[in-house]
Structure formats: C-alpha cells, structure tokens
Amino acid sequence: MKSQAWLKHLTRVAIILSIFIASARLDAAAASYQLNETIEVSTTGAWDRATIIEVGAAGGEHEGEYKVHFIGYAASYDRWLLPVYFRKVTPKVASAGVSKAAYQRDERIEVSTTGAWDKATIIDVGTAGGEHEGEFKVHFEGYAASYDRWLLPVYFRKVAGGEPTTPAAPRPAAMSTGSSSTPDLQRVAATHPASVPRLGNYHLMSYGAVGNPPLFLGHIELLAGGKYRISHKRSGDYYGEGTYVFDAATNMVKWLSGPCKDNAWSGSLTIERAGKTHKIRLRSTTTATNSVD
Numbered sequence: 001m002k003s004q005a006w007l008k009h010l011t012r013v014a015i016i017l018s019i020f021i022a023s024a025r026l027d028a029a030a031a032s033y034q035l036n037e038t039i040e041v042s043t044t045g046a047w048d049r050a051t052i053i054e055v056g057a058a059g060g061e062h063e064g065e066y067k068v069h070f071i072g073y074a075a076s077y078d079r080w081l082l083p084v085y086f087r088k089v090t091p092k093v094a095s096a097g098v099s100k101a102a103y104q105r106d107e108r109i110e111v112s113t114t115g116a117w118d119k120a121t122i123i124d125v126g127t128a129g130g131e132h133e134g135e136f137k138v139h140f141e142g143y144a145a146s147y148d149r150w151l152l153p154v155y156f157r158k159v160a161g162g163e164p165t166t167p168a169a170p171r172p173a174a175m176s177t178g179s180s181s182t183p184d185l186q187r188v189a190a191t192h193p194a195s196v197p198r199l200g201n202y203h204l205m206s207y208g209a210v211g212n213p214p215l216f217l218g219h220i221e222l223l224a225g226g227k228y229r230i231s232h233k234r235s236g237d238y239y240g241e242g243t244y245v246f247d248a249a250t251n252m253v254k255w256l257s258g259p260c261k262d263n264a265w266s267g268s269l270t271i272e273r274a275g276k277t278h279k280i281r282l283r284s285t286t287t288a289t290n291s292v293d
Helices: 002-030 091-095 185-191
Strands: 038-041 048-055 066-070 079-081 086-088 108-111 118-125 136-140 149-151 156-158 200-206 215-223 227-231 238-247 252-255 268-272 277-283 286-291
Touching: 038 066, 108 136, 200 277, 215 286, 252 268
Parallel strands: none
Antiparallel strands: 038 048, 038 086, 048 066, 066 079, 108 118, 108 156, 118 136, 136 149, 200 215, 200 286, 215 227, 227 238, 238 252, 268 277, 277 286
C-alpha cells in the first residue's frame, strides 16, 4: 500500500512539473524576438542590455534559441540562449521613473555604474521610437571616446550649475628609445612621474549592477621594459604575459600582445588621490587599480 501511495505521489509531481515546463515554454513563445532587436538578458540575476545577432534555424542545433551580443563586451562573450532569459525593452523600462526631460544634451552630470561617481557630459539623446529611446550617450571626462556609453538616467545625478567641461591641459608626449612603437616608460616617469602608469600589481575588479559588490578577477603586474603578466589570484600563479606601451598624448595603455590584447581590453589611465591611486579602465565595467596605501 505504501508503494502505491508513493507511486501516486510521484505521478502528481511529474504532472505538475510537465504543466510548469509547458507554461514556461508558452510564456517564452508569447514574446517574439527578432534579429537585431535590443533586449535585456538575465542569466545571473541582473539584467544586461544585449542585441540579438542571430536566430536559430528550425531543425538546427540552436532551434528555439537566439545568439546575443552583450553591449559593451567583446564578441567572445556572445552566447546562444533560450528566450526565457530575455525581456523586452520598453519605454517604461527605459525611463525607469526618471523624466527624460530631466537631462539635456551638453549637460555635465555625474554617473555611477560601478559604485563610484564619475564626471561625464551628455553628448547625445536617444530618439523616441529608436534603439536608444529613454537613454543618453555620455562621455566620461578624462577617458577616450571609446568609453562613451548609452545609459539609462537611473545611473545619473545632477551637478550644480552643470557648467561646460574645461579642456584638459595637454599632456607631455612620450619619449622613445629610438623605436617609435616602444616608449621608454622609465625616462618618461623620471620627467613626468604623475603621467605614466606606475609599475606593480593592479587589482582587476568587475562591476555589475549598481549596489552589487564588485567581482575580483585577479591582477595584472606591469613590469619594466613594457612587459606585463596576469593572474587570476592576488599574487603569483601567472597564466599569461605580454607587452604594452603607454601613449602619453592620449593617456592610453595599449596592449600589444598577450591576454589583455586577446580580451580586447582598452586602457585609459586616471591618477587619483594626489597620485596614490593609478587606475586603468579596461572596459566600461572592468578596472585595474594600483594604490600605494
């Protein structure tokens, strides 16, 4: 009798599971998605903006799936996913309770996507009905144009006066050792100690949604002679190495070989706290930081 009751219980569980799975599939099918559509994707609990770049063919390996490219990330992060991980981007979601009229083109603001506030200027405004409706394109002060981003205004806060950006003073040109592609960083540092990335360990941190703690990825060690090595840990155990140069005219670390180049990382340098902290922005959500205290 007990075995029969157990079998009935298992049968009920199986029926409930089948109904749940069928319901999930129907819900996923209810929202249709198209090639080149901008959506939001969640596989980790946070929602990331992405674009559908391919649709799985009927009868093929990826039937029912969509290949997505995460905005702001290299193509190596592209993934085939089921639409259960997607949600539509609507004007209601995009505005997120902040009036689009609250911000204007050329306005100076502060932006936080990493937990810290960075100064920026709004350089473009998304058009109604367009891909970036409800968003604003911002340029981060002190960073190259490659870091300009379309963002929702939930990441912004006002700056008193919103005065125009003051052009930065020109930086000294890098000094070379006879090769136009390899600056002598030690000679530049001796003349302009605050204008080049300091040699040593830079902790790699990746930042997600506002309010979430950053993820520790390891460290990069900048070595003399334009070399570096990289590890997944806080010290030692290096899994790769390569070369880099620093262009003082653009304030950019350029990775010439190795994992940093393979990851398509950039390298805009900022020096903070009167020179105590050197920070290299590798992508919009990932930084490498060296501090002397």
